[in-house]
Amino acid sequence: MSKYNPEGFYGNERIVEALFQGIETGRLANTLLFAGPAGSGKKTLAAKVARKLFCPNLCGRCPSCKMLAREIHPDYLLISSEGALVKLEQARQLKAFLSTPPNTAAYKVAVLENCHNLTVEAGNSLLKILEEPPAASICILTADSADNVLPTLVSRSQVYTLTALPTAMISEMLIKKKLPENQSWFLTGFSEGILGRALELLEDHDFWQQRQQMAMEIQELLARRRDPLLSSDNWQTFPDRALDFLEYWLRDMVRLQINQDYIPVNKDLQANLEECLANCPEDKSIALLDQCAQARERLQARCNPRLVFDCLALKMWEV
Ligand SMILES: [Zn+2]
Structure with missing residues (x-):
C-alpha cells in the first residue's frame, strides 16, 4: 500500500464526512490534528484531505490528482521524522513551506508526523505558525494520541481521533488480498482493528x-x-x-x-x-x-x- 494512497483509507466515515463538509463549506480549520495508533490511517487521511482540497471532485485523472498519487505534488509536503524526535529544523521546514503561496492548487497542505514527540524548541516554533497561519495553508499534525501532544498545540487544532476498524471490515480486506480464511482470522484479531498494521504484517x-x-x-x-x-x-x-x-x-x-x-x-x-x-x-x-x-x-x-x-x-x- 502506498504511504499516501488516499484510496487506501477505510472506515472512520464520520471523520471523513466532517472534513469534507468543512472543505465544501470553506470552514476547514487551518490546523488539524489526526490522532491514532501507528497504522490507523493518519497519513492516508491527510492525503485524502489534500486530494479533496486540490480537486473537489476527486476525479483521479487531473494533473493534481496524479501528482498527489505520485507523491510529487508541489503544494503537498509530508514531514516524517521516522519515529524520532521532531526537531526545530522540521518545524522550520513546515513554516518555510507554508509561508509561500500555493503553486498550482488553491491551498498548501503540510503534514507533520509524530507530534507526540516534539522537542520544546520545535513545539514553540510550531506554536507561532499555528497562531498566525499563512493564507491558504492547511497544517496537519499527526500523533499517537492527543493526550501526548502539547496542550497549547491541541488547543489550536481541530482534533480528529481515528478509531479501530470493525473486524469484519479488516477480515474482508485480507480475504480480498487472498489470505486464507484461517490466517485472516488470526491477523484480524492480532492487528486489533488497525488496518495498516494488518497489511504490513501480511507482507x-x-x-x-x-x-x-x-x-x-x-x-x-x-x-x-x-x-x-x-x-x-x-x-x-x-x-x-x-x-x-x-x-x-x-x-x-x-x-x-x-x-x-x-x-x-x-x-x-x-x-x-x-x-x-x-x-x-x-x-x-x-x-x-x-x-x-x-x-x-x-x-x-x-x-x-x-x-x-x-x-x-x-x-x-x-x-
Ligand atoms: Zn482530480
Missing part, C-alpha cells in the same frame, strides 16, 4: 515464520522438551513482537480453558494450541499471562531483554 515474511517457530517453541517448553534458554535467545531478538505473540497465545489458552466454544485467534494453529493445553493447567496459563504483562513492563523500563525472556521462558518450562 512480512519474517512475521509468519517467527510466529510458526514460537508456536512450536511454546508447545515444546510447556511439554518440557526444550531448553528454555534457547527460546529466550530467539525471542529477545524480536522482543515486542515475541511478547505480543505470547500474550495472544496465552490468552487463547486461558479462554479455551474457561469456555470450550471460544474460537481462538490462533485457530489456524489449533493443533499446537491443543498440545499446549494438554500440558498446562488453567492456573498456570493465567499465571503466565500475568508474567507476560510483567515482562512488558520490565522491557518498557529498559530492563535487559535477555533477563526478561530467560525468566519468562523458565516459568513456561517449570511445572
Whole structure:
C-alpha cells in the first residue's frame, strides 16, 4: 500500500464526512490534528484531505490528482521524522513551506508526523505558525494520541481521533488480498482493528515464520522438551513482537480453558494450541499471562531483554 494512497483509507466515515463538509463549506480549520495508533490511517487521511482540497471532485485523472498519487505534488509536503524526535529544523521546514503561496492548487497542505514527540524548541516554533497561519495553508499534525501532544498545540487544532476498524471490515480486506480464511482470522484479531498494521504484517515474511517457530517453541517448553534458554535467545531478538505473540497465545489458552466454544485467534494453529493445553493447567496459563504483562513492563523500563525472556521462558518450562 502506498504511504499516501488516499484510496487506501477505510472506515472512520464520520471523520471523513466532517472534513469534507468543512472543505465544501470553506470552514476547514487551518490546523488539524489526526490522532491514532501507528497504522490507523493518519497519513492516508491527510492525503485524502489534500486530494479533496486540490480537486473537489476527486476525479483521479487531473494533473493534481496524479501528482498527489505520485507523491510529487508541489503544494503537498509530508514531514516524517521516522519515529524520532521532531526537531526545530522540521518545524522550520513546515513554516518555510507554508509561508509561500500555493503553486498550482488553491491551498498548501503540510503534514507533520509524530507530534507526540516534539522537542520544546520545535513545539514553540510550531506554536507561532499555528497562531498566525499563512493564507491558504492547511497544517496537519499527526500523533499517537492527543493526550501526548502539547496542550497549547491541541488547543489550536481541530482534533480528529481515528478509531479501530470493525473486524469484519479488516477480515474482508485480507480475504480480498487472498489470505486464507484461517490466517485472516488470526491477523484480524492480532492487528486489533488497525488496518495498516494488518497489511504490513501480511507482507512480512519474517512475521509468519517467527510466529510458526514460537508456536512450536511454546508447545515444546510447556511439554518440557526444550531448553528454555534457547527460546529466550530467539525471542529477545524480536522482543515486542515475541511478547505480543505470547500474550495472544496465552490468552487463547486461558479462554479455551474457561469456555470450550471460544474460537481462538490462533485457530489456524489449533493443533499446537491443543498440545499446549494438554500440558498446562488453567492456573498456570493465567499465571503466565500475568508474567507476560510483567515482562512488558520490565522491557518498557529498559530492563535487559535477555533477563526478561530467560525468566519468562523458565516459568513456561517449570511445572
Ligand atoms: Zn482530480
